[in-house]
Structures are given as structure tokens and as C-alpha cells.
Amino acid sequence: MRNIPDNNLAYPVFINIDNKYTGSGFFLNQINNKIYLITAKHVIFDNKTIKTKGKIATISCQSSDINSDELKQYRLDFETLAKNGKIIVHPTSDVATIEIFEITQFNVETNSHMFNLNDGVTIVRETSTGNTVSVNPNAVALFNEVLISNDIILYGYPSSLGLQGRPQFNYSKPLLRKGIVAGLNKPTKTIVLDCPSYFGNSGGPIVQIENHLDGRRTHMIIGVMSEFIPFEEQWINTKSGLLNTHVSNSGYSIAVSMDKVFEILKYTPPKKE
Missing domain, CATH: 2.40.10.10 (Trypsin-like serine proteases)
Known part of the structure; x- marks a missing residue:
């Protein structure tokens, strides 16, 4: 399967x-x-x-x-x-x-x-x-249903990857990426993912894999990919006084929870049993 x-x-x-x-x-x-x-x-x-x-x-x-x-x-x-x-x-x-x-x-x-x-x-x-x-909407989980450490899958089209003139994958097909829920930011209702994202992934759905006590496994959309978390390094040349800043992808990403989508649609999902 x-x-x-x-x-x-x-x-x-x-x-x-x-x-x-x-x-x-x-x-x-x-x-x-x-x-x-x-x-x-x-x-x-x-x-x-x-x-x-x-x-x-x-x-x-x-x-x-x-x-x-x-x-x-x-x-x-x-x-x-x-x-x-x-x-x-x-x-x-x-x-x-x-x-x-x-x-x-x-x-x-x-x-x-x-x-x-x-x-x-x-x-x-x-x-x-x-x-x-x-x-x-029944396949959507809200912020309070997202569990830290749960597996997630990021779906999207990272069109910035690969070398020009040397396609290594089909750009018309989405790529999947697996990670976990690394953290939750309650004030902003955003989700921290241990999963790198790249230009083109923005807007893609994030699916949480849920394992239930009765043995069932469900797949619920929990958010919308927003951005990666950068890692910033700075080097200072003490002789010349020059400052060099290097920003790279930390491997962590931020997704906006589906609560925010429902907010602007003025939709209240029914309570799950």
C-alpha cells in the first residue's frame, strides 16, 4: 500500500x-x-x-x-x-x-x-x-489538532531546484517532502516544520499523518506553506572592518494553519466526534 x-x-x-x-x-x-x-x-x-x-x-x-x-x-x-x-x-x-x-x-x-x-x-x-x-473540510485539521512530532508531508512545485538545461525531475509533477511537526507558535497560529522548503513550494498544502488507537491512519491538511526559516552567519574582517553576511536554508519551515484560511472564508467547521 x-x-x-x-x-x-x-x-x-x-x-x-x-x-x-x-x-x-x-x-x-x-x-x-x-x-x-x-x-x-x-x-x-x-x-x-x-x-x-x-x-x-x-x-x-x-x-x-x-x-x-x-x-x-x-x-x-x-x-x-x-x-x-x-x-x-x-x-x-x-x-x-x-x-x-x-x-x-x-x-x-x-x-x-x-x-x-x-x-x-x-x-x-x-x-x-x-x-x-x-x-x-472534513479532511482539514485545525491548529489545536496539530501534534508536535507527528509526521507531515509537504506537497508542491519547488521550481527553483535543479540545474538549468539539465532537468532531473518532471517540473509539471509535484514533489513530496516528508518531515515532522517541530513546534507550534500559538500567538500566530503557525506551525514549525522540520522540513526544508524552497522557492515554488509556497502555498502548497501540508498534510499531517495521524495514527489512531484503533489502528486507523488518517491524512489531514493542517496548513499552507509560507516560508523557510533562514540561518544567518556573519564574518567580520577586523583588519578592513568589512562585514559579510551569509543566509542559508536552515531546514526548518513555517506553515500557516488552516484556521487562518477559515477565518477569511468566515467558515466554522463542524465539531469532530
Whole structure:
């Protein structure tokens, strides 16, 4: 058996803005009969100008058929979506949501949702097999359900890795990374992960593996990848008085808990039994 459910491999969505900026995200469904794209705020917004990094984003989704290499693609017009109030960002946390679809009904025969695309969203490419995978709120764990030392998996598209002209992996497929919950920051409701992240991973989902006393194993999304924790070293040349600062990736990362996503969606998840 695979360590994770097969459909979890299709969770991450690749985000490409104006063929210039990239990041990761995932779909969250059944929130007020809508489906949202969840990502990190800095993936789509410039921190200095507080404006979107571009006009058009192309998002590529894996098929629920894990043996398929086909990608379903959507085109997002940020100006139209923002004008219609479909882009929401958290005022203090690094998360953002974009309303993509409105669910109309559930098709029992195909086991999939019927939906209407919002203005500003168009389908660029269809797939012949499988469906687009989205996360149900029942598969989400809140901050108070995250346990230090539990195994986690980071999903995303670390497009900054590898050597130019010498591809070592398929950039159209997500890469998984395993780590543990290293710590919890209660004031900010952020999660410290013993798991390195790189440019392109931002916005990707973090899944906690939960082992239950009855032998069950569940996989719950606990957060959105935000940033890595840097390790800073400084060298001083006493002769010349020059200061050299070197910043590297410490191997620890920060994820924003799903509580912050639910806050901006004004959604209160039902209590788990």
C-alpha cells in the first residue's frame, strides 16, 4: 500500500503568473457551496506594492487518475476576479483564497461536482481521464489538532531546484517532502516544520499523518506553506572592518494553519466526534 491515499497526489496545484512567477496551491470545496483556490498571499501579491504580481495566472491540476500525465488547466483573470470580490487575503497572515467555482449539484454517476465557473475563470485544457481533486473540510485539521512530532508531508512545485538545461525531475509533477511537526507558535497560529522548503513550494498544502488507537491512519491538511526559516552567519574582517553576511536554508519551515484560511472564508467547521 502507498503511504498516502492515491488522490492526495493530486492535491497540489501549480500556479504560474504571467509566465514569470510560480507557486503552489490546492482546492478547498464545500465552503458555502463554493470551491476555492488556497495559496500563500505572497504567491499572488507583491509585498511592497500590495498588488497582484501579474494580470493572468494559469493553474495546472493533476488528474485523480494517478497513472495519467494529463493536466487540466484554468486561466485566472486577476482584475476581473478582484473586481468581483473573489480574491480574499488575510490581513496579517500569509494566506489568500480565490473563489473559482460555484457548486450547483453533485453527480452521483460520475462521483463529481457540477459547477459554474466564476467570471474571470476559463478552462484552457481538459483531461480525458479522472477529475480535478479538491479537499473537503472534513479532511482539514485545525491548529489545536496539530501534534508536535507527528509526521507531515509537504506537497508542491519547488521550481527553483535543479540545474538549468539539465532537468532531473518532471517540473509539471509535484514533489513530496516528508518531515515532522517541530513546534507550534500559538500567538500566530503557525506551525514549525522540520522540513526544508524552497522557492515554488509556497502555498502548497501540508498534510499531517495521524495514527489512531484503533489502528486507523488518517491524512489531514493542517496548513499552507509560507516560508523557510533562514540561518544567518556573519564574518567580520577586523583588519578592513568589512562585514559579510551569509543566509542559508536552515531546514526548518513555517506553515500557516488552516484556521487562518477559515477565518477569511468566515467558515466554522463542524465539531469532530
